């Protein structure tokens with residue numbers, strides 16, 4: 001029996017998501033110690049200490065099922081974001097929200113619009129349900145929102161926009177996004193994926209949650225995996241109209257957000273100082289990394305996230321593998337149509353130093369001052 005023949009059509013052609021290599025895997029496979037992982041855009045400072053304390057404090061409750069409605073966390077998010085808790089859908093990471101939206105609203109007869117070099121989960125969830133992905137070519141690595149609006153047909157049900165986009169780090173301005181939202185017809189839902197929202201300091205970067213009253217086809221997703229430093233706990237959320245949230249709520253697993261995740265997220269949300277420290281460190285180290293790559297003669301794509309794509313002027317996969325021997329894990333992005341780039345997460349100063357030193361040796365470029 002060939003199970004592939006039994007699989008639904010969309011799944012047969014699917015390539016699994018390739019996660020960043022865990023440090024433990026590198027240490028095991030290469031016999032390396034002190035590996036540095038700059039591959040999955042995690043916060044190098046980790047979560048707020050208060051979130052860890054809250055986790056330990058709640059350990060005695062973990063024999064119980066979580067609050068399936070996430071009451072306290074939704075209440076806290078609603079207060080912070082000035083929305084109604086009924087607009088929130090909690091997810092096992094925001095990736096789950098992306099998948100839930102596709103499963104709730106899209107069939108195999110429909111089309112889903114996303115951009116070239118866009119986050120790979122969009123084609124994944126689209127193909128898994130056998131829907132047709134419409135890929136709109138990028139302009140200067142960034143989104144062509146006019147092109148995306150023009151790609152919408154009567155069969156389009158969904159458009160995915162990562163702002164900023166992963167892996168490119170490019171972003172769309174408030175004006176451009178507002179124009180796009182105003183131009184798509186009612187039968188198209190628009191997911192604006194704001195996984196890196198907290199990191200962005202650009203003045204023309206939109207806060208899409210403020211637009212939910214005006215665009216009832218809008219779904220904004222955010223996560224605790226990046227700036228909040230809770231990637232391992234898997235918790236994110238969608239914000240939408242209550243009507244959309246109600247539909248997503250019918251499809252989701254009853255206990256998709258675990259109690260440790262809810263407890264830690266609730267505590268992390270209160271610690272604005274930790275976010276500020278994380279964002280400041282990221283800004284400072286982003287500048288240092290960009291300058292170091294420029295000093296090596298390497299071009300980077302301007303990024304507003306906590307990661308940076310660098311053009312290594314040759315197969316990125318080879319440089320990726322060479323970096324592993326130095327104990328530095330980054331992310332090859334050939335699967336994003338970017339074979340000569342590597343995506344690197346902005347880490348702690350000493351982690352970034354390890355990366356820069358290893359890169360300069362591998363590429364035989366002088367070490368920048």
Ligand SMILES: *Cc1c(COP(=O)(O)O)cnc(C)c1O
Nearest residue numbers: 093094095119166195223225236
């Ligand atoms: C990291 C990331 C996510 C979030 O993933 P989680 O499931 O919340 O961990 C979503 N979208 C983009 C573009 C990302 O880079």
